[in-house]
Amino acid sequence: MHEFENPIPDxxxxxxxxxxxxxxxxxxxxxxxxxxxxxxxxxxEDLESSLDENGQTPEISVAxxxxxxxxxxxxxxxxxxxxxxxxxxxARQGSLSSYSDLRDxxxxxxxxxxxxxxxxxxxxxxxxxxxxxxxSKSLRPLPEKWHGLSDVETRYRQRYLDLIANEDARNIAxxxxxxxxxxxxxxxxxxxxxxxxxxxxxxxxxxTARPFVTHYNALGRDLYLxxxxxxxxxxxxxxxxxxxxxxxxxxxxxxxxxxxxxxFTMMESYEAYSNYHDVMGFVENLIHTLAQTILGTSVIKYGxxxxxxxxxxxxxxxxxxxxxxxxxxFLKSNDVESLSLSMKSIGINVEKQVSWGGMxxxxxxxxIEPHLTQPVFLVxxxxxxxxxxxxxxxxxxxxxxxxxFIAGMEICNAFTELNDPIDQRARLEKQEELRIQFQDEDMDxxxxxxxxxxxxxxxxxxxxxxxxxxxxxxxxxxxxxKEVVLFPQLxxx
RNA sequence: GGGCCGGUAGCUCAGUCUGGUCAGAGCAUCGGACUUUUAAUCCGAGUGUCCUGGGUUCGAAUCCCAGCCGGCUCACCA
Numbered sequence: 375m376h377e378f379e380n381p382i383p384d385x386x387x388x389x390x391x392x393x394x395x396x397x398x399x400x401x402x403x404x405x406x407x408x409x410x411x412x413x414x415x416x417x418x419e420d421l422e423s424s425l426d427e428n429g430q431t432p433e434i435s436v437a438x439x440x441x442x443x444x445x446x447x448x449x450x451x452x453x454x455x456x457x458x459x460x461x462x463x464x465a466r467q468g469s470l471s472s473y474s475d476l477r478d479x480x481x482x483x484x485x486x487x488x489x490x491x492x493x494x495x496x497x498x499x500x501x502x503x504x505x506x507x508x509x510s511k512s513l514r515p516l517p518e519k520w521h522g523l524s525d526v527e528t529r530y531r532q533r534y535l536d537l538i539a540n541e542d543a544r545n546i547a548x549x550x551x552x553x554x555x556x557x558x559x560x561x562x563x564x565x566x567x568x569x570x571x572x573x574x575x576x577x578x579x580x581x582t583a584r585p586f587v588t589h590y591n592a593l594g595r596d597l598y599l600x601x602x603x604x605x606x607x608x609x610x611x612x613x614x615x616x617x618x619x620x621x622x623x624x625x626x627x628x629x630x631x632x633x634x635x636x637x638f639t640m641m642e643s644y645e646a647y648s649n650y651h652d653v654m655g656f657v658e659n660l661i662h663t664l665a666q667t668i669l670g671t672s673v674i675k676y677g678x679x680x681x682x683x684x685x686x687x688x689x690x691x692x693x694x695x696x697x698x699x700x701x702x703x704f705l706k707s708n709d710v711e712s713l714s715l716s717m718k719s720i721g722i723n724v725e726k727q728v729s730w731g732g733m734x735x736x737x738x739x740x741x742i743e744p745h746l747t748q749p750v751f752l753v754x755x756x757x758x759x760x761x762x763x764x765x766x767x768x769x770x771x772x773x774x775x776x777x778x779f780i781a782g783m784e785i786c787n788a789f790t791e792l793n794d795p796i797d798q799r800a801r802l803e804k805q806e807e808l809r810i811q812f813q814d815e816d817m818d819x820x821x822x823x824x825x826x827x828x829x830x831x832x833x834x835x836x837x838x839x840x841x842x843x844x845x846x847x848x849x850x851x852x853x854x855x856k857e858v859v860l861f862p863q864l865x866x867x
Numbered sequence: 868g869g870g871c872c873g874g875u876a877g878c879u880c881a882g883u884c885u886g887g888u889c890a891g892a893g894c895a896u897c898g899g900a901c902u903u904u905u906a907a908u909c910c911g912a913g914u915g916u917c918c919u920g921g922g923u924u925c926g927a928a929u930c931c932c933a934g935c936c937g938g939c940u941c942a943c944c945a
Contacts, residue, residue: 386896493903520894
């Protein structure tokens with residue numbers, strides 16, 4: 375039922391033959407344009423007041439894809455689109471010797487053309503074609519010009535059509551690029567250095583997630599796709615790099631929904647001599663700055679909400695927040711049985727074999743997180759579900775960890791990194807135990823090389839993981855992650 | 868995985884409830900007219916595996932069953 379099985383229309387193939395039979399190459403190798411569409415517009419506007427009586431500028435050359443053809447017999451209007459916008463052109467039989475060759479152009483073709491700019495009687499800046507050349511013959515018809523392309527599946531599977539037909543799709547692609555580039559600049563301006571760590575790893579550690587497995591033939595062993603960059607970046611902290619960040623793809627072999635794609639982009643950063651309070655300030659500042667720079671505002675419209683990103687964001691003590699919303703105190707319900715009873719009593723289903731940390735996680739995502747519309751930091755997580763975070767000195771059951779939420783989405787996870795190698799080993803061993811006990815559930819994994827690194831000494835460090843896809847969703851007002859990932863994962867055809 | 872909704876021309880859709888001029892419209896395409904149009908206009912042409920496979924029926928795009936694909940939602944999951 376998809377494009378790939380559809381035959382190429384005969385009419386297009388015939389035009390292709392026509393071009394060739396006239397000795398015209400339908401796929402030449404290059405074209406020199408002097409202006410893109412927006413430069414052409416300003417070129418005209420700059421010269422407009424000084425033009426002579428025929429109102430034409432000197433000749434320029436532009437190139438792009440034909441989006442509309444309006445033939446009027448001995449004159450033809452051709453709209454051309456490039457990545458900067460649209461430009462109208464006009465071919466007239468009187469002033470274009472190859473006018474009759476225009477029979478072989480179609481909507482979708484790439485052409486180059488040159489001539490002076492002028493204004494039509496309706497005031498539209500228009501290139502009067504003196505010469506033109508086919509740059510690439512299109513063999514398939516484009517989506518309809520008026521309604522555009524709206525079939526969601528086609529938009530995702532053939533994103534190029536979405537990009538051609540929908541300005542919004544182009545805007546999101548540009549916005550995402552801008553976001554990443556501004557993010558990178560921000561990090562660099564704070565003297566973080568950008569690094570790259572392995573994607574193929576022997577142990578998928580640094581988070582609780584099911585990994586993808588692959589096989590490396592040369593070494594005859596299975597490897598995993600990373601679920602986080604955390605442990606490698608911390609090795610760099612051990613190495614003394616002090617401020618590092620990585621923007622990169624991570625992979626989780628899990629469900630697929632509005633907020634989850636199996637491969638997604640995270641930024642992780644680590645800063646020596648700082649703790650999670652410093653990171654909180656850093657995140658507020660970072661996201662607020664990006665909104666200012668990219669969107670020119672501190673207040674983002676998302677669905678029905680106006681979200682104000684101005685720092686400082688609300689800080690909510692996680693434990694107090696759970697108590698006030700559910701009456702459950704996780705310090706008192708500190709074993710699986712009592713927590714399970716309390717959760718059942720407020721209608722949360724915990725019948726599956728689940729660890730204590732897993733249950734708290736569920737409690738959070740069903741009772742707390744959906745209500746966090748404005749930017750919020752949930753602060754101080756139970757140590758049991760934070761195996762890589764340092765414990766609070768005042769209370770060994772709590773970790774110096776926070777997560778940031780906007781519009782009900784988790785957008786970051788951060789903590790004061792645990793740098794006590796003995797404690798870290800004990801915590802990861804506990805995770806390994808839990809993994810055996812709760813077969814269905816994912817736990818963090820023990821990475822012996824990482825522990826060895828810690829034993830050499832890591833400075834006190836504040837660490838951060840930031841979900842880029844979700845922030846781009848927020849910045850672009852999109853409710854689905856598939857809208858901000860150019861090629862989202864879909865089922866097989 | 869459960870529930871709901873959907874899949875008809877290249878694209879956007881109507882037709883399904885109530886089976887029988889139901890193979891349709893607009894855009895795109897093809898032929899013709901037109902030298903300042905811009906959703907150009909005017910005249911003419913319908914280009915199709917009605918998602919797939921079964922079934923019911925004299926007759927199925929339409930009703931039934933199974934499957935595939937997608938969207939939303941719940942569950943699961945950072």
